[in-house]
Amino acid sequence: xxxxxxxxxxxxxxxxxxxxxxxxxxxxxxxxxxxxxx
Amino acid sequence: xxxxxxxxxxxxxxxxxxxxxxxxxxxxxxxxxxxxxxxxxxxxxxxxxxxxxxxxxxxxxxxxxxxxxxxxxxxxxxxxxxxxxxxxxxxxxxxxxxxxxxxxxxxxxxxxxxxxx
Numbered sequence: 001x002x003x004x005x006x007x008x009x010x011x012x013x014x015x016x017x018x019x020x021x022x023x024x025x026x027x028x029x030x031x032x033x034x035x036x037x038x
Numbered sequence: 039x040x041x042x043x044x045x046x047x048x049x050x051x052x053x054x055x056x057x058x059x060x061x062x063x064x065x066x067x068x069x070x071x072x073x074x075x076x077x078x079x080x081x082x083x084x085x086x087x088x089x090x091x092x093x094x095x096x097x098x099x100x101x102x103x104x105x106x107x108x109x110x111x112x113x114x115x116x117x118x119x120x121x122x123x124x125x126x127x128x129x130x131x132x133x134x135x136x137x138x139x140x141x142x143x144x145x146x147x148x149x150x151x152x153x154x155x
Contacts, residue, residue, distance in 0.1 A: 003149075004149045004152050004153060005052035005053070005153065006052065006152070006153050006154075007049075007051050007052060007153055007154055008045075008049040008051075010045050010049060011045050011046070011049050011051065012154055012155070014041065014042050014045055015042075015154055018039070018042055018077070022077070022129075022133060023133075026126075026130055026133075029126055033123060
C-alpha cells in the first residue's frame with residue numbers, strides 16, 4: 001500500500017455532505033420533473 | 039457550495055501520486071472542474087426558473103426569496119427549466135463517472151480513494 005496523504009478534514013466532511021445532498025436531489029429532481037407537466 | 043469552493047481554495051489538497059499517469063490526472067482535474075461548474079450553475083438556473091414561473095412556495099409552505107432581475111414570464115421560465123434540466127442530466131452523468139472512477143480506485147487499492155475517507 002502506497003503512502004497516503006489525505007485531504008484536510010474540512011474538505012473531506014464537506015465532500016461527503018455535498019455528495020449526500022446531490023445524491024438526494026437527483027431523485028427529487030427526477031420526481032418533480034415527472035410530476036409536473038411543464 | 040460557496041463554503042465548499044472556499045475550502046477548496048484555502049485548504050490545498052494532497053498532490054496526485056507520482057505513479058498516476060499524466061493523462062489520468064488531467065482527466066480527473068477536468069472532470070472535477072466540470073462538476074464544480076455545474077454544481078454552481080445548475081441551481082442558479084433552477085432558482086431563476088422558479089422565480090420567473092413563479093413557483094416560490096416550497097413543500098413545507100416556505101417562501102423562497104425571488105432571484106433579483108428575473109421577470110415573471112412563463113415562456114422565460116420554460117426555457118430556464120429546459121436548460122436547468124439538461125445541466126442536471128449532464129451533472130448526473132459526470133457524477134456517475136466520478137463515482138465509477140472512485141470505485142475503480144477503491145478496488146485497485148492505489149490510495150486515491152482512501153485520501154477522501
